[in-house]
Amino acid sequence: MSSSTPIPTDLLVPTAKGLYCERGGFFIDPRRPVARAITTHAHTDHAPPGCDQYVCTPRTADLIRSRYGPEQNFLTLEWGTQHQFGEVMVSLHPAGHIMGSAQIRIEALDGGPVWVVTGDCKDDDDPTTEAFESVPCDVLIIESTFGLPIYHWPEPETVLSQINDWWATNADQERTCVVMTYAVGKAQRLLAGLDPNIGPIGIHGALVGPTEVYRAAGIELPETIRAGRDTATELQGRGIIVCPPSAAGTPWIRRFSGKDGMETAFASGWMAVRGRQRWRGVDRGFILSDHADWNGLLNIVRNSKAKRVGVTHGSTEAFSRYLQEFEGLESFVLGDQRATSDGDDG
Ligand SMILES: [Zn+2]
Incomplete structure (x- = not known):
């Protein structure tokens, strides 16, 4: 089998509105307005207008506010600060994609595997964003917009x-x-x-x-x-x-x-x-991208030490299969309706 479906006891499950954490009562980067959205970064395909509350970094809040107006409701979290939602603890860590962009770390209060969602990410030099931070976890959800070996960025x-x-x-x-x-x-x-x-x-x-x-x-x-x-x-x-x-x-x-x-x-x-x-x-x-290239994605996966990797956006099937066959990891594909090729956010 080339991919497996996450089991229902997982901390995060894919739904029609996006990745959902039932034990925490929030969505991550929902496609449609929801009550509580934990937002990795300010690009509109990750932060739809009309959510009751956006949980994000202060810089992401500033960018969303500049686009959607001052009346949005935010709960901002500083880098690495733990915040409890329902039965889980959540913290945000730099993703290196654009200013304020965050990876989301989730851990249940009663223990169990640690999950990290990278959102859009890169580990290249970029003076306009916080440098990518490697966050150890058991399950990693990573984007694969450029998840093919043909993608190698010049310096x-x-x-x-x-x-x-x-x-x-x-x-x-x-x-x-x-x-x-x-x-x-x-x-x-x-x-x-x-x-x-x-x-x-x-x-x-x-x-x-x-x-x-x-x-x-x-x-x-x-x-x-x-x-x-x-x-x-x-x-x-x-x-x-x-x-x-x-x-x-x-x-x-x-x-x-x-x-x-x-x-x-x-x-x-x-x-x-x-x-x-x-x-x-x-x-x-x-060639200038705010997403990791092939080697960048592999580095991020390896440094996370995750044994289980969910892949979303872009070349999901190919990247997931590579992780299984050449990296020996358990990997699955998370379906996504977002534009996956030649989007402006490349
Ligand atoms: Zn983006």
């Missing part, structure tokens, strides 16, 4: 200097640079790596809110201007504009064109696959 520093070189070359030719990327997390990571000596940095309106939350949290980012009608002249030909993929090909983006036009790029883990770049219709693809 993030190398990629960021490639982006700066590309920008400098284009600025010399009076071509504006446009980089499309995910608005929360990846965009700020990209901004942190840009060299403001090359030219002005413009950001799309969708990035303004999250970027301010990052700055308020003390993450160092270069000066940015909101890309719009009144800043177009300043950005044309010299600037770089960071925007979500939805802005591609719109009249909004075309107004920033320099004397010699513009070049576009997409920054994502999906750029590691030949053909994706063409599919996106961009001039350049930069």
